Amino acid sequence: MTTTTSTSDKPPLPALFKPTLILHGGAGAIHRSTLPPDLYAQYHASLLKYLRSTRALLESGASALDAAVHAVSLMEDDPLFNCGRGSVFTAAGTIEMEASLMVCSVNPAHPFEVGIIKRGAGVMGLRNVRHPIQLAREVLVRSGRKDGRRHGGAGGGGGGEDEDDRGSMHSQLVGPYVEDVLARQWGLEFKPDEWFFTQRRWEEHLRGLRGEAETVTMSQGTVGCVCLDQGGGLAVATSTGGLTNKLPGRIGDTPTLGAGFWAEAWEEKGEEEVVRSGGEEMWYGRAEVGIEDRVKKGIWDMTLGDCLPGMVREGVDWMYGSLRSTEDEASWNHEAWSEKERLMAQKKRSRRAVAVSGTGNGDSFLRTAAARTACAISRFSTPNLSLAEAVAAVAGPRGELQRSAGDRWGLTGEGQGGIIGIEAELDESVTNGGELKQGKVVFDFNCGGLWRAWMEDIGDGKEVERVMVFKDEYK
Incomplete structure (x- = not known):
């Protein structure tokens, strides 16, 4: 075999x-x-x-x-x-x-x-390639170059003119062409x-x-x-x-x-560390202020960060800034955190x-x-x-x-x-x-x-x- x-x-x-x-x-x-x-x-x-x-x-x-x-x-x-x-x-x-x-x-x-x-x-x-799975592999790893060379190597890096070549991107190929032309060109084994x-x-x-x-x-x-x-x-x-x-x-x-x-x-997305500082319970390094936190956390649970890649966590902060009270503003000021709070507020990813x-x-x-x-x-x-x-x-x-x-x-x-x-x-x-x-x-x-x-x-x-x-x- x-x-x-x-x-x-x-x-x-x-x-x-x-x-x-x-x-x-x-x-x-x-x-x-x-x-x-x-x-x-x-x-x-x-x-x-x-x-x-x-x-x-x-x-x-x-x-x-x-x-x-x-x-x-x-x-x-x-x-x-x-x-x-x-x-x-x-x-x-x-x-x-x-x-x-x-x-x-x-x-x-x-x-x-x-x-x-x-x-x-x-x-x-x-119909006649001995191992269809090996042909699927060649389609997966072959580049789109006319010479049929693979791009990269075991490290996926490659070099020279091949370095930025990410393949033909064809996800599905059907016979007879993929078998009669490509499989033979790539040297796969055939059986009658x-x-x-x-x-x-x-x-x-x-x-x-x-x-x-x-x-x-x-x-x-x-x-x-x-x-x-x-x-x-x-x-x-x-x-x-x-x-x-x-x-x-x-x-x-x-x-x-x-x-x-x-x-x-x-x-x-994970959950943020819950820490205590000065008797206050903190979420992501700030005071828990109620509905704003739940709304904001819900946005990220719904993976809007994936749907809108330009939106970062600071952007969500800005969107819901009107919900903050003035007295809570200090807890939102990242510059006011102690070093201990910074370390403890790191996200579990x-x-x-x-x-x-x-x-x-x-x-x-x-x-x-x-x-x-x-x-x-x-x-x-x-x-x-x-x-x-x-x-x-x-x-x-x-x-x-x-x-x-x-x-x-x-x-x-x-x-x-x-x-x-x-x-x-x-x-x-x-x-x-x-x-x-x-x-x-x-x-x-x-x-x-x-x-x-x-x-x-x-x-x-x-x-x-x-x-x-x-x-x-x-x-």
Whole structure:
């Protein structure tokens, strides 16, 4: 099996986080009665093997981008999964594959190869490139230069005329051009049609054309991986053959930003220190004066600072200056603060980052913009919800995906699916050499099963390998 470009020539990432990852191998109407022990054992063994391999790569200092592409490349070569070699067939008996990548970082100084802090790319309509995820990577990191060179390097800096080149900015590219021209120009590996043919998928295709129900269904086996590297970088990689007997040309959620995958990082507004000075309770280094404080704090809770980048905190002070009383003016005079008050009034600031990958009924993910919706719920809720809570609100039982199916729920497979993800937070005070931070693995699903593999933190610095498909253990 081939994997990703070697990372041995790249400088090691600064150690801020304990490497974290989770894989998924598909979700849908999977039930114990239709999942024989031998098939379960095959999925379990494959996912465990890929989990260990990817974990070792992260622990060696690889970036989340390299690790996520590595994991998905392995699954694209495994006929068990609906991607790469195990892709399902269209109604016309052809194979059309899709893949996507997105990166962000909780650490603004993270040296991602793409040269910018958040970027995603999707490729679709692929037929013969061996690893669609590796083509998605090339689209992500290649520059827009005619010579096809990458911009920057491991440090994202580059030099010379490439230094300000931030790429073509194309977020989605479809075959045949991206495969027949760009993939060949970039030296990706190709395989003939026979490589992608599997008897199992062909029989599923034929039964579907005849209108026969599947007794053992794993056709919704879209794969994905979310990784957090030791430098605080997050990457999500997703790959699929799509929906069994889909119409040729159908585009699903996997290569569509915000539907089947998403990653983003942001600076939390946080809460100000509450201090006491001369018997007065202070908020942000001044006396609490009532409604003005609550109004002003509410503005920032609603993220107007993000919507109106020209507006700074002093600007909000000015807008609501008429609410101040003359006797309170001294408490607003920053020059009158003592040094102790200045230090105590520093804002508690942190950065959060999230990345998610979805699997299931892709059209439902598209209709609900499921991946971005989950991340937005976590980011913009007041107070902030955890990513786990946000994912549950979208992909969990009675969540947004299920509700989107309406009266078709339970009849057609519409709305079924699951989401995996990782959430990370970095405090301004964290520096190299301290205790390593940990990311939080999350997942939820509303259907029979979700194949997933992850490292579970059990406390005291210990982790265990976990591979599951149902809510509880397979027996």
